[in-house]
Each structure stands twice: as structure tokens, then as C-alpha cells.
């Protein structure tokens with residue numbers, strides 16, 4: 317493999333020169349953080365792009381989830397229902413606040429929350445549903461909204477993977493009471509580290525802006541229990557530059573996905589994730605399920621030995637991560653789909669840093685491994 321190693325999360329950088337010019341301006345201005353001009357410009361650009369009233373920039377999605385959960389739900393031991401198949405940060409944000417995560421199973425096709433399983437897990441202690449638009453596929457928002465309304469629950473979404481995704485005419489960003497994006501270096505839109513909360517609720521947005529900054533409502537006046545979840549100016553500058561290129565990144569992601577689709581179509585032991593036809597996505601993650609008769613972990617080791625740094629997202633499942641559980645190899649029978657996916661899913665390198673030839677070469681390695689196992 318000539319260009320290896322190949323990474324799952326190579327950062328997308330639209331225009332380094334434009335970024336460096338902004339960096340110079342930030343240094344000259346001596347205004348580095350605390351709601352500076354670039355953060356405000358980035359928030360305006362995000363809100364406009366996502367079709368929402370408010371985008372509140374944050375230092376990362378984990379912190380953003382925490383201040384949102386704390387503001388809407390509190391931190392008093394009540395229960396939050398979330399998927400068992402997600403990145404650990406979703407559950408850690410809940411656990412960090414002293415809320416109790418209740419893990420629900422996911423749909424075998426979308427890998428997003430199964431509303432029927434959510435319904436079964438609602439109790440008198442349930443305070444909120446936290447959906448995750450995994451792999452950039454929007455959740456079954458209508459069913460989850462109906463459940464939240466019927467049981468008087470808060471409904472928020474972890475949209476860390478879903479910048480640029482949409483269900484019908486509504487872009488991710490406008491669902492539930494609020495949504496949280498990640499702009500981590502590995503995401504389709506990156507600000508080094510970063511994230512944002514989007515909402516159409518004016519009062520919630522105003523409160524979150526204060527809480528993000530220690531709860532200050534004036535120079536010497538603290539109104540709420542706050543935190544420090546501010547995005548620095550340099551990150552906002554990166555975001556502004558990358559926003560210009562994000563549609564191109566998505567287009568390149570889509571091309572890589574199509575190439576994988578063609579190259580892997582006749583390998584039944586590697587079932588490429590199919591994005592539902594009624595949604596729009598950013599194609600940031602390309603993944604497949606490895607037939608359980610073949611060791612997913614051996615395939616990963618083989619690919620790594622060839623410089624292809626495929627990832628076992630998300631293994632172990634969050635229900636097996638301390639303090640939520642133990643990783644003792646015993647599957648939870650009430651979470652059959654999540655347990656299966658945690659054992660079989662493999663995320664492949666993709667995105668603008670790879671060429672279509674790289675994708676074909678990676679696919680050929682998968683074929684070689686699978687055929688050797690068949691023999």
C-alpha cells in the first residue's frame with residue numbers, strides 16, 4: 317500500500333492559507349476567546365446553514381451534551397434512555413452529571429435507537445430520551461418525538477456524526493428540543509476540537525450561552541451554575557474556513573462510499589452499511605458488518621498489518637464500559653442488536669484523504685482475507 321497508513325479520521329482542511337490569515341488576524345487582535353468575533357460569525361454561519369434559530373458553539377460535543385443535559389434534565393439520578401451502540405462519550409455525558417443511563421437497543425438496519433425498545437424502557441424515573449444519529453443517519457425522529465410527547469420527556473439528539481444530514485426537508489440540527497454536533501478533528505466539519513448546540517428555543521439558547529461561560533450574565537453577576545464550554549477564536553476560524561469546503565468534503569465522501577459499494581458488493585461476508593434511501597447523509601463513516609463466521613478482530617489485525625487503520629467502532633459496547641458495566645464477554649440478552657453490532661462492525665478509512673484507487677486497494681485486501689478464510 318503506497319500511501320498508507322490510511323486513517324478513519326484524517327482531518328479535512330479546506331484552505332490552509334485562508335486559515336493562516338485568520339490566525340494572524342486573531343493574534344494581532346489580541347482577542348483569543350470569550351465570545352469573540354469569529355465565534356459569533358461561526359455561530360451565525362452555522363445557524364444559517366442548518367436552518368435553525370440558534371447555534372451555540374462549544375469546546376467539544378461532550379461538554380456541550382453535558383451543559384445541555386444539565387440545563388434540560390438536571391443531575392439528580394433520573395434516567396436518560398440512550399442507545400447501547402454509540403461512542404462512549406454519549407453515555408459519559410449522562411453519567412458525569414449523576415444521571416442514570418438506560419441503554420436501549422438499536423435498529424439492525426439504521427443502527428439508531430429502536431423506538432419500540434425505548435418505549436419498553438420508560439419508567440416513572442425517565443426524564444429524557446437521548447437519540448444518536450449514528451454514522452450520520454438521522455434517527456426515527458417522528459416516533460421518538462411521539463414517545464417523548466406521550467410521556468412528557470425531554471428529547472435531545474447527539475448529532476456528533478450528522479453535520480449535513482437531513483430527514484425529509486429538515487436538516488439535522490432542528491430536531492427535538494436541541495441537538496449537539498461535534499467538530500472534532502475527525503469529523504466532516506472540523507474545528508480542531510469543537511462542537512455546537514442547535515435549538516429553535518430562544519430562552520434555552522440564551523440560558524445555554526450563559527452556562528457555557530460560568531453562568532455570567534454581566535461582568536460581575538453569575539446567574540446559573542455554569543461551566544466552561546467556550547470555543548476559542550482559533551477553532552471558530554478553522555470552522556469558518558472549513559464550512560466553505562464542507563459540501564466538497566461530503567461529495568468526496570460520497571464518491572469513496574460508492575467506490576467501496578462497487579468493490580465490495582460481491583463479498584457477502586462483508587455487508588456494507590446501506591444508508592436508508594429516505595435520508596440525506598454526509599457519508600463520513602464507511603462501515604460494514606463482518607459475517608460472524610469470520611473473525612472481525614482478525615480482519616482488523618490483518619488490515620492494520622497492511623497500513624489500513626480500520627476501527628472497531630464501537631467495541632466494547634457502552635453498556636460494558638465502567639462504571640456502566642464490565643467487559644466480561646457476556647452479552648446482554650436484552651440488547652441483541654447492539655451486542656451483535658459491537659462484535660461485527662468495522663469502520664474503514666475513507667474521505668478526501670484517500671483516492672478511489674486507495675479504496676479499491678483496501679477492498680482488495682478485504683477480499684483476499686475473506687477468500688483465505690473461505691478456503
Ligand code: T4K
Pocket residue numbers: 322323324325326327376377378379402403405406448474476477497498499500501502510511625629
Ligand atoms: N457522540 C458521538 C456519537 C461521538 O462519536 C463522539 C465522538 C462524541 C459524542 C463526542 O464528540 P467530541 O467530544 O469528541 O467532540 C474519535 C474522536 O476523538 C471522537 O471525537 C469521535 N466521536 C470518535 C468516534 O472517534 P478516537 O479515540 O477513535 O480517535 P483517534 O485519535 O484514534 O483518531 C481516529 C483516527 O483518526 C486515527 O486513525 C488517527 C486519525 N487522526 C486523528 C486525529 C485526532 C488523524 O489523522 N489526525 C488527527 O488529528 O475517537
